[in-house]
Amino acid sequence: MAAAGARWNHVWIGTETGILKGVNLQRKQAANFTATGQPRREEAVSALCWGAGGETQILVGCADRTVRHFSIEEGRFQGQRHCPGGEGTFRGLAQVDGTLITCVDSGILRVWHDNDKEASSDPLLELRVGPGVCRMRQDPAHPHVVATGGKENALKVWDLQGSEEPVFRAKNVRNDWLDLRVPIWDQDIQFLPESQKLVTCTGYHQVRVYDPASPQRRPVLEATYGEYPLTAMTLTPGGNSVIVGNTHGQLAEIDLRQGRLLGCLKGLAGSVRGLQCHPSKPLLASCGLDRVLRVHRIRNPRGLEHKVYLKSQLNCLLLSGRDNWEDEPQEPQEPKKVPPEDTETDELWASLEAAAKRRLPDLEQTQGVLQTKRRKKKRPGSTSP
């Protein structure tokens, strides 16, 4: 049951109590998955990322420095890997080509060989990024390129296949009008698609755009929002704006072409910990310390779509990027269902089948619809997949 349901979850959320929650917004159900069956605060999820092979596996980075593999098909945790080195929790998790990239708070970035056996505990590559890292993000277009940033740790872009020096090292802005050094606190980083640019949001409520292709190492664009530290950021579909969230639960959409505020989203009551936009649909999932997952619609009209109360504090989320949210095809169960038919149901649907046969391409879909209706009757005696 849980396994079958796990496949159709739209949002995966990691919590402070170590539970991985899968939420299906169509059926409005949330399921809890734990590695050991009991929630444990030592396993608090601090980073989530998709595993290899599309969206079938999730890598869960926990507070006890282990990365666990969760298989969506099977709906359970499959293996784990201990990633020692450095201090603090995971600030970034990524996977490329069968290797795992982890970055911890104290600035140790390591690339591990991602095999299920915990035998080899030596990293393939280790980089020292600088203390106080708040985020490490992988470029979706170039999986070997990662960016790191943190508190008093300027933005650096690293090429893991290249040298040990960063490819791009950002410079701090000029001193402010009192000639005081402007402090640095990069909280979240995103790579802009179709260019080399990066966007960061800072704890001093600034949103900055950097362009490694230009000779300028300082930010190309800077915009500010609100008075509270910005904690999470995501790109909107279209790539021209970002949505940021701060510690007061305020969400704002900021245009990157002009650096101005496009609009705000209401509803959150606590600090925003995770934000993600769907790659094609205008939907935004947000989670935070107020223990509620909210899905907003970002344009026409801007507003709240779904709200789900999940009982623990939510740390990070992954939004499934697939397009067919509404469909719940029963294809794997159909061939099994067709043989054990009752004659009564046969007679019942015979009249409908006659109508369906007229349009051959649609036959399968109607069969599917009929099968779902039949499935409800069949459940007590049905063969489980």
Place this chain on the structure above:
Amino acid sequence: MAKAGDKSGGSGKKALKRKAATEEPQEAAVAEDGATESGVQPPKAAAFPPGFSISEIKNKQRRHLMFTRWKQQQRKEKLAAKKKLKKEREALGDKAPPKPVPKTIDNQRVYDETIVDPNDEEVAYDEATDEFASYFNRQTSPKILITTSDRPHGRTVRLCEQLSTVIPNSHVYYRRGLALKKIIPQCISRDFTDLIVINEDRKTPNGLILSHLPNGPTAHFKMSSVRLRKEIKRRGKDPTEHIPEIILNNFTTRLGHSIGRMFASLFPHNPQFIGRQVATFHNQRDYIFFRFHRYIFKSEKKVGIQELGPRFTLKLRSLQKGTFDSKYGEYEWVHKPREMDTSRRKFHL
């Protein structure tokens, strides 16, 4: 005139009505009189323009008269209906249907999905391992530091003194313009478990910051209706040194649970029943009422109480994760009036 007589009879014995009644014959609008009469009595046949209401009369005194007359009529009808209902109930006796429960804002409260189910394991685990776990596991006992905003006036100082008699193991210190962020590490090193800061504005205390110390949440409240001991009528003698019992009423939601636990962790675990003192934090409609009483059981079921101690009302403004850091701290819950106060029947605690 029959009409005038009828009106003066219908309007009652007020002098105003007499004056209005004398003005009536001077009015020429017969149709109007007829229409208002139709408004007073059950609707006549449509001889007069329908949809006419008392508010369309332009003359203020006449309009007022018509309205008072209508109001009296309504009151009479209501009384008659009540009497009738009462008679029917008496006539039916035991078979009478149960009295309908009146609607109040409290029982019309919108369903809050965050209300904690006592059997919920996830929430139970969350609470068992939160920042107050060490208090509830009896590993630490509370030690409170009470202070105020800078340069407090008399009321605030007296409130702090009285609070320190109510909360056992608490110490009052004068805030010599010190920054809270500098006080907090010093408190932690001296084993304090909680910090209470009473904020003052225009010589009255109006805010309370309660910060659980090692790394616990910080709650910021608005404080109102503060009554010091001498302002409480019929109060008992000053509280003794006995550890009071605690009553936490009506903290149902998850946020309410967190705040309730915060208040509970201010008091030591082992109440001394000899002292017969009890501190109550009663939550109703998101306002938390603090009272301190001494009780005495006169018999099995009858209790007498004496109010001692200060009394005040709190309203939660924000709950911040971590110790006091209003600028860079992460908030677990912030009260946003324009978003959260849209419904009169929705409460968060």
